[in-house]
Amino acid sequence: MSISKRIRQLRGEKNLTEFGAELGVSGQQISKIETGNSTPSVDLAMKICEKYNVSMDWLFRGVELPKPTVSAEPEAGYVTIPINELLDLQRIAKNMLEEKVKSQQKQIEQLKNS
Template sequence: MNELNVGTRIAELRNTNKLTQIELAEKLGVTDRAVSKWETGTGYPDITLLPQLADVFNVSIDYLLRGTSQVRQKIAVFNAWHNNSYESINTNYLDNGWEVVELKLTGDGGGGCLGSVVLQKEFYSES
């Protein structure tokens, strides 16, 4: 994460929304000097302001901090419930920022369960 990139995004969003630094500062309860510091890359907004800042511009906090995702990767795991593979999915994927986007379960004919899981994760570049 780079202060200048975050500041550039804030400035672009502010200009797109036709707000002055003073108007944005008033919406957030900060000084226009604070907004100026963010936009010039000499400081970050306080972490507690990020949700409010994202709401003002109707963007995600991820977008404010990291920009547009560069790569969205998907993987599929088959027989996800065979030999406790679900524990491996939790440890190797879900605990590392992957999210489940599709889950299919079917019976295996013997009282068990077969399943597949499609996982997705977004990767960002510093831009």
Template structure:
């Protein structure tokens, strides 16, 4: 089994480099690279460091032998499964008409996958989402009027 050599070859191919180009970037000869990729020899510490720095390769992945795409796919699958679980919980809560003040699973989802919001934004969003659509439209109109008044009152900086 030639885990390290196979993974080094994968990095080279992902970067669309031939052995000569890749070896030059790593600071080794094409023959040495060929021996590493075929499993005839192991890379030196210097070669490994160069590989990690120049191609942003994870040392754990390089040595463990997990395929590069499998690792990325696993992270994507975890996020997708988490999103699906949150959506299922949201739907169950909606169906049972369970309303717990300030518990908003949309915010949990947003917090997991986007930037954080302030406590006031959290409170406002939680309250807003409990309103009927027509009332939400009224609130949006009110905020737009407020913002337009503030814009008129604020002197422009030139």
């Protein structure tokens, strides 16, 4: 299942405008993501994960990893994350950026050829 289908699954019965408003974006932006014409920004992905209690790994790859553990000192205000999960998140972010750059390069080429 793709990220677009997972976001559609989270949206459930809500219309695009309602779902987008809950996340601070337009229904049109949600539509572009669900149709695969766009990917969510990191900020939007974080909002989705927080609101719907899913991990970034699930949102982007459909794989659920163990949840991070809260440090022994909760008042310190940080969460410890296993290194392999941190590296996975870094790889996901890098892949998203590369895809976006390729998409923009393709659009530029199309405009040049028009």
